[in-house]
Amino acid sequence: MLDPFHFSVSQFPSAEYLKLLESTTWGTSEVLYKIKNVNEIYSNSPVQADYLTILNKEKVLAGMVQYTKNFEGILNGLKASYISSVAVDRNYQRQGIGKELLGQSIHFGLGKKNLDFFYAYIEKGNKSSVKIFTHHGFRPIRSFSVWAYLPQKQNYISKHTFVIENGVHLNSALLNETINSNSVFYANRDYQESVDPEKYFVLRRADTGEIIAGTQIKKTVYEIVKLGGIGGFVGTQLIKHHPSLQKKFSLEHFSFLQLGNSFIKAGYEVDFPYLLDYVLKLFSKNIGIFFIDEHSELFKQMKSVQTFGLLGKLIRSEADIWFRNIRLDSENINNLKHNPWLISLVDN
Numbered sequence: 001m002l003d004p005f006h007f008s009v010s011q012f013p014s015a016e017y018l019k020l021l022e023s024t025t026w027g028t029s030e031v032l033y034k035i036k037n038v039n040e041i042y043s044n045s046p047v048q049a050d051y052l053t054i055l056n057k058e059k060v061l062a063g064m065v066q067y068t069k070n071f072e073g074i075l076n077g078l079k080a081s082y083i084s085s086v087a088v089d090r091n092y093q094r095q096g097i098g099k100e101l102l103g104q105s106i107h108f109g110l111g112k113k114n115l116d117f118f119y120a121y122i123e124k125g126n127k128s129s130v131k132i133f134t135h136h137g138f139r140p141i142r143s144f145s146v147w148a149y150l151p152q153k154q155n156y157i158s159k160h161t162f163v164i165e166n167g168v169h170l171n172s173a174l175l176n177e178t179i180n181s182n183s184v185f186y187a188n189r190d191y192q193e194s195v196d197p198e199k200y201f202v203l204r205r206a207d208t209g210e211i212i213a214g215t216q217i218k219k220t221v222y223e224i225v226k227l228g229g230i231g232g233f234v235g236t237q238l239i240k241h242h243p244s245l246q247k248k249f250s251l252e253h254f255s256f257l258q259l260g261n262s263f264i265k266a267g268y269e270v271d272f273p274y275l276l277d278y279v280l281k282l283f284s285k286n287i288g289i290f291f292i293d294e295h296s297e298l299f300k301q302m303k304s305v306q307t308f309g310l311l312g313k314l315i316r317s318e319a320d321i322w323f324r325n326i327r328l329d330s331e332n333i334n335n336l337k338h339n340p341w342l343i344s345l346v347d348n
Helices: 014-021 038-043 097-110 127-135 173-182 229-236 243-249 269-282 295-303 309-314 329-339
Strands: 008-010 029-033 050-056 059-070 080-089 115-122 139-149 162-168 201-206 212-220 221-225 256-264 287-292 317-325
Touching: 008 029, 008 097, 014 029, 014 038, 014 050, 014 059, 014 080, 050 097, 059 097, 059 256, 080 097, 097 127, 115 127, 127 256, 127 329, 139 329, 162 269, 173 256, 201 269, 212 269, 229 309, 256 295, 287 295
Parallel strands: 080 115, 256 287
Antiparallel strands: 008 050, 029 221, 050 059, 059 080, 115 317, 139 287, 139 317, 162 201, 201 212, 212 256
């Protein structure tokens, strides 16, 4: 470790840390990307977080974000520390700084009252992160996947007429009741810890006003540096010989919108794309990205009506949920391991 250095904690991200995040390449050997609107995501976030950094004089060598999460769902009443956005300056990598930062963050988290466990998401194949988290006692406990959704641009045939409502507040009594009844089987639920609690989109039946589906958005701008596998071949090689397809589907023209905190009332699965297409058009995006547990009821509902299509399969990627216990008993650990997770927009 470089000397002298010091560890810093703040409730606001420093300009140096945001600059480090902007320059960081994320992903695995198959998928590499950068996040282009870092300042917008973190500087305007309504969610309270601790920003932890290691500095040499005034230079940020490494940093991360630590959220304190109060769980609902099957794990109702538990309190966890979620570790996110771990970044190390490329000029100081492989010098033990990332390991030191994670150790300091665990020590900091243990100083909080009533914390039950730590968790983090690590993309499959990210060997350096796996090594660091394993060293500090983390282990993988569940997996989730990233799927892509393209507007279906079809004529919807339904027994009902629908109304889409923008900006429903997550504290709405009717919305809360609907969400609770449709997400009861998740190990965790944290709709209230939202990137924007006043902007939740719902699909209602026009005749009864009943809420039958909902979703939320997070504006994340990605720059894809590398995409391997079949998706990369299609995105970079195959379609370059077809100008019309290249304009629409090449990596340079992909425009993403993260969609999450979603639910569908049983029996209305075929109508969910109506809501998704509306939201993507509203924000002028071509593709929606879902971070989703493939063992969840929501995923089964979306797959039952072929929501994702071919592109979703082409650029699908996977990540693991890594966990470090503090004081959970075996029953709660089994609940973590064997029940679907709701991957919220705060968590990615």
